[in-house]
Amino acid sequence: MYDFDYHRPTSIEQAAALISSADDVKLLAGGMSLLPSLKMRLARYTALVDLGALKELVGVRREGAEVVIGAMTPHAVVAASAEVHSAIPALAVLAGGIADPLVRNRGTIGGSLAHADPAADYPAGVLGCGATICTNKRRIASDDYFLGMFETALQPGEIITSVRFPVPQKAGYAKLHQQASRFAVVGVFVARTAAGVRVAVTGAAPSVFRLKEAEAALAKKFDASALAGIAVSPDGLNSDIHASAEYRAHCVVVMAKRAVAAAA
Amino acid sequence: MPVVTMTVNGQRVSAEVEGRTLLVQFLREHLRLTGTHVGCDTSQCGCCTVHVNGQGMKSCTLLALACEGATITTIEGLAVDGKLHPMQEAFHEHHGLQCGYCTPGMIMSALDMVRRKGNDLDESTVREQLSGNLCRCTGYHNIVKAIQAGAAAMKRS
Structure with a gap:
C-alpha cells in the first residue's frame, strides 16, 4: 500500500472541506473495501479522510413511516436493531448476511453505497425499498443513485450522511452467496409498498437494477407462483468463474421467488 | 509522522506511524505483540482478529491511526496472572x-x-x-x- 496523509475530521463541514481540497482525496468509512483495494494497489490517494470520529453519523431511528440509518452505522448494528427488525425485517436479514461477523462489525451502509460494488447487498435493499440517500448537499432517490459499475450519482465533495427507508408493507431478501466472500452471485430484494411492488437485483449485472416484469406480475398477485412465467435474458449479465450469465439469469428468478416466499 | 495513542491490553501506548500503517503492523512491529497473526492479509482468514472497543475486527484491514483513542485487546491480553482465559x-x-x-x-x-x-x-x-x-x-x-x-x-x- 502506498502511503497517504490521514485526516480525522470532527465535523461534516471539516470533512467536506478536506475532500474538496484536492482531486485524489478519498473518504474512508469502515474501509472494508477501500483498504483492500489500496493494499492491492488498485487505487491510490494522496490523502484519506476518515469519517470514524463523526458519531452523529452512527445510529438507527424510526421517523414516522421511515427508518433512518446513519451512514456510518455498521452492518452488525443494523442486523441487530430492534427498529429494523420490527419495521423492515428483510433489511436486518440482508445486513446480517454481508461478508462475515468481523467485517459486519466494521463495514458501514454509507461506505457500501458510496462504493457501489456490483455484488454488494445493500444496493438491492436500498433500491428495493425505494430508499433515499441523504448527503451533506441534497437527497437522492435510489432510482437516480446507482449509475453503473462502482458508479453513483455522488458528486465530488458530497458525503452520504444517512439513508431513509420507507417502511414497506412486506419485504424479503434472498441471495445465492459466493462461498468464499459471501458477496451476492445473485441477490434479490422484493418489497410490497403502498405505491406498488419493487424488485431489485444485485450481483447479476454491472449494477443493481429493477426487474420490472417481476414487479408487474407481483403487483397482480404477491406470491412466488406469480413469477412462474418470468424469464430473464442473460444478455448483459455478468459471467465469471462463479457463474455464467445464463446461470445468473436463472438464479434471478429463483432468488426472486425465495424473497417473496420469505417476505414479512 | 503522525502519532497514534491507544490502550492495548490495559496499557496506554503511543507511537509515530505512517498513514498507511495497519493496526496489525502496529501491534506486531511496534509493540512486538506477535500473537496476532497475519494469514492472508486480505481480510478473509481472520488470523489477525483483535477486539477494538470490545468488538472483533480484522486488524489487517484497519488503519492504526483510525484506532486513535481506542481500547484494543489481543490474544496476549486474555490470560490474567498467568491463568488462561x-x-x-x-x-x-x-x-x-x-x-x-x-x-x-x-x-x-x-x-x-x-x-x-x-x-x-x-x-x-x-x-x-x-x-x-x-x-x-x-x-x-x-x-x-x-x-x-x-x-x-x-x-x-
Whole structure:
C-alpha cells in the first residue's frame, strides 16, 4: 500500500472541506473495501479522510413511516436493531448476511453505497425499498443513485450522511452467496409498498437494477407462483468463474421467488 | 509522522506511524505483540482478529491511526496472572488446533461470538458465525467443540 496523509475530521463541514481540497482525496468509512483495494494497489490517494470520529453519523431511528440509518452505522448494528427488525425485517436479514461477523462489525451502509460494488447487498435493499440517500448537499432517490459499475450519482465533495427507508408493507431478501466472500452471485430484494411492488437485483449485472416484469406480475398477485412465467435474458449479465450469465439469469428468478416466499 | 495513542491490553501506548500503517503492523512491529497473526492479509482468514472497543475486527484491514483513542485487546491480553482465559483453556482441553496459526484469531472471534450470541451456542451457530475465520489444517471439528465448551465455561466462571 502506498502511503497517504490521514485526516480525522470532527465535523461534516471539516470533512467536506478536506475532500474538496484536492482531486485524489478519498473518504474512508469502515474501509472494508477501500483498504483492500489500496493494499492491492488498485487505487491510490494522496490523502484519506476518515469519517470514524463523526458519531452523529452512527445510529438507527424510526421517523414516522421511515427508518433512518446513519451512514456510518455498521452492518452488525443494523442486523441487530430492534427498529429494523420490527419495521423492515428483510433489511436486518440482508445486513446480517454481508461478508462475515468481523467485517459486519466494521463495514458501514454509507461506505457500501458510496462504493457501489456490483455484488454488494445493500444496493438491492436500498433500491428495493425505494430508499433515499441523504448527503451533506441534497437527497437522492435510489432510482437516480446507482449509475453503473462502482458508479453513483455522488458528486465530488458530497458525503452520504444517512439513508431513509420507507417502511414497506412486506419485504424479503434472498441471495445465492459466493462461498468464499459471501458477496451476492445473485441477490434479490422484493418489497410490497403502498405505491406498488419493487424488485431489485444485485450481483447479476454491472449494477443493481429493477426487474420490472417481476414487479408487474407481483403487483397482480404477491406470491412466488406469480413469477412462474418470468424469464430473464442473460444478455448483459455478468459471467465469471462463479457463474455464467445464463446461470445468473436463472438464479434471478429463483432468488426472486425465495424473497417473496420469505417476505414479512 | 503522525502519532497514534491507544490502550492495548490495559496499557496506554503511543507511537509515530505512517498513514498507511495497519493496526496489525502496529501491534506486531511496534509493540512486538506477535500473537496476532497475519494469514492472508486480505481480510478473509481472520488470523489477525483483535477486539477494538470490545468488538472483533480484522486488524489487517484497519488503519492504526483510525484506532486513535481506542481500547484494543489481543490474544496476549486474555490470560490474567498467568491463568488462561476459559476460552483458551477450552481450546487446550479440546485440542482446538493443529498447526496453531489460526488459533489467536479463532479465540478472539469466539469471544466476539459469545458477546453477540451468548453462552449457549449450538454447533450450527458456531459454524455459521465462524465464517470469517479460516483454519487451513481444516481442524474445524475440534475448534467448534472448543468454542461451545469455552462459551459454557465462561458462564460458570
